[in-house]
Amino acid sequence: MNGTTRFTPMVDSGPLRPLALLIAAFDVAVGWALVAEIVVMVAVVAIQVALRYLFNSSINWADELARLCFVWSIFTAIPLGLKGGAHIGIEMLVVRFPAHLRSATARLVALLGAAMLLLVAWESAVMAWDQWDELMASMPASAAWFIVPLAVCGVHGALHLIWQAITGAQHVNPELQAELS
Template identity: 45%
Template sequence: MNTISMPYDTTTLLGKLFKGIDFVLIAAIVAIFCFMVGIVSAQVALRYGLNMSIDWADESGRLAFVWVVFLAIPVAASHGAHIGIDLFVDKFSPTHQAIIRKLSCGLCAALCYAIAWSCIELCKDQWDEKMATLDISVAYFFVPVGLGMVMTALHLTRIALTAPPLKKLGDAE
C-alpha cells in the first residue's frame, strides 16, 4: 500500500485541513525520528568505538523521543489505531457499541484538552529553566505533549461528533 487511508472525508474543508495537519505531523515525525536514530547511533559509535562522546546526545535523543511519541499519538488516534480495550463494549449491539465509542471519544477528548491546558501552565512555569547540556528550555519536553494532546483531542472530537472508526476484522485482541 503506497498511501495511508484517510479515516475522514477529505472532500470537505475540515477533512482537507485534518489531512494537511496529519501530513505535516507525519513529516515531522519522520524527520525527528531520523535525527534521533542518527544522533543516538553516532553517540554509541563514538562512545564504544573511539571512547568519546557527544555531550548533548543523550538529552537531545530523549527530547526527540518525546516529540516523536507525542506527535504520533494523534495520527494513530485519527485512524483508530490507538490502544483500545473493547471486551466489554463488544457485548453490546452494534448501535450501542457506536454510542459507547462516541461517548468514550468525547470523554477522552475532554481529558486531552485538560492535559493540553496543563501543559500550557507547565510551560509557563518551566520556560526559564534550562536543560543541563542543551541551552534551551526544559519546557520543550512539555510542548509536544500539549501539541499532541490538542491534535488528539481534535481528532477524538471529530470522531465523537461523526462516527467512530469501524473495528476491522483481525484487529489485535
C-alpha cells in the same frame, strides 16, 4: 478491535470539510515531523556511539537531544494511532450492545476522550510556560521542550476524537490527506 465496533471512513464534504482539512494537514505535518525526529535521534545516537568507541570522545548534548527526540516522537505518534484505531479498547460489555447503542457509546467515549486530551494539552501548555526559563543540563534550550509535545499530542489527538464523535468515522478521507502531501 473486531469489525463490528470499527468506525467506517466518511467522505469529507460539506460543513465538516474545514475540520477534515485541519486534521489532515496536522496529520501530514506530524508525519513529517515524526520522520525528522527519528532521523535526528538515530543519527545523534549513532554518532555518539561511534565517537565513544572509536575515538574515546563524546558529544555533551547527544544524550539529551536523543531523549528529547524520543519524547517528541512518542507523543507526536499517539494521535496517528488514534486515527487508525490502534489504541486499547475494552469491549466486553460494548460488543453485546445493539449497533445503534454501540455507535452512541463510541461517540460518547470519543467526546470524553477529546475533553480529557484538551485538559492535558491545556495543563501541559501551562506547565511549559511556567518552566520556560529553566534550561536543559547540557543544551542552551528550555527544559519545557520536553513538555510541549504533550500539548501538541493533546490538541491533535482531541481533533481526531472530535471527528470521531461528530461523524462516527475513525479518520478523514485518505484522498483528502493525499492532496496535502
